[in-house]
Amino acid sequence: MNRRKFIKQSGVAAAGTVLLATPFAAMFANEDNNKNNKKMKIVLITGSPRRNGNTNHLAEQFTRGAEEAGHEVFRFNAAGSEVRPCIACDHCGMDGPCVHNDDFTKILRPRLVEADMVAFCSPMYYFGFSAQIKAVIDRFYALNGTLHTYKKCAFLMAYANTSAQDAVAMNGHYRTIADYMGWEDVGSVVAPGIWTAGSIKGTKYAVQAYELGKSL
Numbered sequence: 596m597n598r599r600k601f602i603k604q605s606g607v608a609a610a611g612t613v614l615l616a617t618p619f620a621a622m623f624a625n626e627d628n629n630k631n632n633k634k635m636k637i638v639l640i641t642g643s644p645r646r647n648g649n650t651n652h653l654a655e656q657f658t659r660g661a662e663e664a665g666h667e668v669f670r671f672n673a674a675g676s677e678v679r680p681c682i683a684c685d686h687c688g689m690d691g692p693c694v695h696n697d698d699f700t701k702i703l704r705p706r707l708v709e710a711d712m713v714a715f716c717s718p719m720y721y722f723g724f725s726a727q728i729k730a731v732i733d734r735f736y737a738l739n740g741t742l743h744t745y746k747k748c749a750f751l752m753a754y755a756n757t758s759a760q761d762a763v764a765m766n767g768h769y770r771t772i773a774d775y776m777g778w779e780d781v782g783s784v785v786a787p788g789i790w791t792a793g794s795i796k797g798t799k800y801a802v803q804a805y806e807l808g809k810s811l
C-alpha cells in the first residue's frame with residue numbers, strides 16, 4: 596500500500612468510528628480551541644531516561660512557559676513508563692482497542708484523543724528519536740484514524756554533535772509525522788552541541804523552550 600492509500604484507508608476506517616463514538620460538536624472542539632487561542636490541553640511526550648538530562652530540562656522550561664500562558668500540560672515520560680512495542684497484530688484495525696493494556700493504553704491514549712496539541716521532546720539517538728519515545732509513536736497506530744484531526748504540535752530535541760546535517764533525519768521524521776497527521780507545527784527547539792546531562796541549563800536552548808511554551 597502506498598502512502599496515499601495508507602492515509603485514505605485509515606482515514607475512512609476512522610471516520611466511521613469517530614462518527615459513532617464522538618458527539619458532533621466535539622469533533623470540531625480541538626480546531627476551535629486552537630484557532631481562538633483558548634486554553635489548550637497539551638500532551639508533552641518525553642523520551643530520555645536521564646532524569647536530570649537535557650531534554651527533560653527542555654520539557655520543564657516548555658511546560659513553565661505553556662502554563663504561564665494559561666495552558667494545561669500533561670506530561671508523559673516514555674522512559675519509566677510501561678509502553679510495549681506495537682506487534683502489528685492489527686487487532687485495532689488502526690482505530691480501535693489495542694491488545695496491550697499498559698501505560699500507553701491506560702494513561703496516554705485518552706489524553707492524546709482529547710489533546711489540542713502534542714509536543715515531542717527527545718534526545719537524538721543514532722540520528723533519530725530515542726527508542727522509548729519511538730515505541731510511543733508507533734502505538735499511535737491503534738488510534739491512527741482518530742488522531743487524524745487538527746492539532747498543534749512541537750518538537751524539542753538535543754544532541755551532542757554540532758553538525759546541523761546530523762539533525763536533518765530526526766527533524767524530517769517529526770515533520771513527516773506532523774504532515775501525515777494533519778497537525779500544525781508551531782515551533783521547534785533544536786539544540787546541537789549538548790552532550791553531558793544537564794549541560795543545556797543556562798543555554799539559549801532552555802530559553803527557547805520556555806519561549807516556545809509561552810508563545811502558545
Ligand SMILES: Cc1cc2nc3c(=O)[nH]c(=O)nc-3n(C[C@H](O)[C@H](O)[C@H](O)COP(=O)(O)O)c2cc1C
Binds near residue numbers: 647651717721754789
Ligand atoms: C544511545 C545514544 C545514542 C546517541 N546518539 C547520538 C547521535 O546520533 N548524535 C549525537 O550528536 N548525539 C547522540 N547521543 C548523545 C545525546 O543525544 C546527547 O547526550 C543528548 O544531550 C542527551 O539528551 P538527554 O540528556 O535528554 O538524554 C547519543 C546518546 C546515547 C545515549
